[in-house]
Amino acid sequence: MQTSKGLTIFSWSLFDFANTIFSMNIVSLYFALWVTVDKGGRDILYSSALGISTLLIIFSLPILGILSDGYERRMPFLIFFTLISVIFTGLIGVFDHLFLGLIFFGIANYGYHSSLVFYDALLPQVAGEETHLGKVSGYGVAMGYLGAILGLLMVKPFVLRGGRSGAFIPTAVLFLLFSLPCFFIVKDAKEKKIDWERIHHHFFAAVKKLINTFVNARKYPAVFTFLLANFIYSDATNTIIVFMAVYTKKVIQMTDTQIVYFLITSTSFAVVGSYFCGFICDRIGPRKTLIGVLLGWCFTLSLAVVSFSPFLFWFVGPLAGICLGSVWVSARALLVKVSPTEKLGEFFGLYGLTEKFATVIGPLIWGLTVFIFEPLGIVRYRIAVGMLLFFMCCGLFVLTKVPE
Structure with missing residues (x-):
């Protein structure tokens, strides 16, 4: 019996709903607080676990991409890596031990990001016609935002009853539950046996292509300058996603319930x-829009540094949310504008790579800053935000060198 196109698209986009339950509850909120507050661990421990798992993701991306394209079956890999993430997320709650938790988190985060490689690769098949790619992708993004909000609300009662460690098992269950429609309804179009010799050959070809892509970027000054700017300011934006809850708890001293509603608002x-x-990008151009967004980030981070009360910090959340949503839209549009059409795929791959490296470097800088200035007490967190502001200003300066 053939599954309807609408049901297939809905089931595929529901996986975005599912995986953002993990990213919001684990990466952005409860695991960070569990490490730094409940277990008394330093921020650098969380930064290191996140950084190591992200580095493993970066180095395995070529082989995962080749498996996805060469095998022409995405679903077995999507299911496998999702189950890895689900199982090890649950194990954090089962053992409730700091160092085991850091290891389990690293594995869960690796599974989460690896599953996205195969999920994204399903898009052309699910969308069907090329003209529907944007619309179907938009459904996924919308479901992702919805999952982030409803995921916080669904897990909150378990946290109120069992503390932050009570978030891990429910998050794992919800991640799995809302992934099931995608697992059972979305089908691979083709099935092919794995040719390991071919994969071995293409792996080294992919690495060589990555190096050539970087060299090619140097030949296009506008692209190279943009990618450098993107790496610098993404050090700040990616760190904000990871440590906003920690700052809100330790510096602003909001309760967990207040933080949940703060993140929902953001x-x-x-x-x-x-x-x-x-709409603004279409009207004034992506370069001017992105410069305006980064100026907005500079103002928002400045406000975060000087906020001494929850009331004032409530203005930071919405501003950060607007800037976060806007920076991704305008950055991608600017990359399209400055890239030659025939190189667009290569440069988008490099763009994704700079984002991943920024996820390693930014949180590590935060962790080191908080560690070095530990004798200063809570002020060390304001210094850490000041470091993010510095990176944002540097990224803005480099961005102004990108030609119109």
């Missing part, structure tokens, strides 16, 4: 920011 404004940013 995410809602991210939806608004990403929606309206598209």
Whole structure:
């Protein structure tokens, strides 16, 4: 019996709903607080676990991409890596031990990011016609935002009852539950046996192509300058995603319930920011839009440094949400504008790579800053945000060198 196209698209996009339950509850909120507050661990421990797992993701991306394209079956890999993430997320809650938790988190984060490689690769098949790619992709993004918000609300009662460690098993269950429609309804179009000799050959070809892509970027000054700017300011934006909850708890001293609603508000404004940013990009151009967004980030981070009360910090959340939603929209649009059409795929791959490296470097800088200035007490967190502001200003300066 053939599955309807609409049901297939809905089931595929529901996986975005599922995986953002993990990213919001684990990466952005409860695991960070569990490490730094409940277990008394230093921020650098969380930064290191996140950084190591992200580095493993970066180095395995070529082989995962080749498996995806060469085998022409995405679903077995999607299911496998999702189950890895689900199982090890649950194990954090089962053992409730700091160092085991850091190891389990690293594995869960690796499984989460690896599953996205195969999920994204399903898009052309699910969309069917090329003209529907943007619309179907948009459904996934919308479901992702919805998953982030509803995921926080669904897990919150378990945290109120069992503390932050009570978030891990429910998050794992919800991640699995909302992934099931994708597992059972979305089917691979083709099935092919794995040719390991071919994969071995193509792996080294992919590495060589990656090096050539970097060299090619140097030949296009506008592209290279943009990618450098993107790496610098992404050090700040990616760190904000990871450590906003820690800053809100330790410096602003919000309760966990207040932090949940703070993140929901920020995410809602991210939806608004990403929606309206598209119209602004079309009107004044992506370069001017992105410069304006980074100026907004500089103001938001400055406000975060000087905020001494929850009331004032409530203005930081919506502003950060708007900037976060807008920066992704305008950055991608600018890359399209400055890249030669025939090189667009290569440069988008390099763009994704700079984002991943920024996820390693930014949180590590935060962790080291907080560690070095530990004798200063809570002020060390304001210094860490000041470091993010410095990176944002540097990224803005480099971006101004990108030609119109």
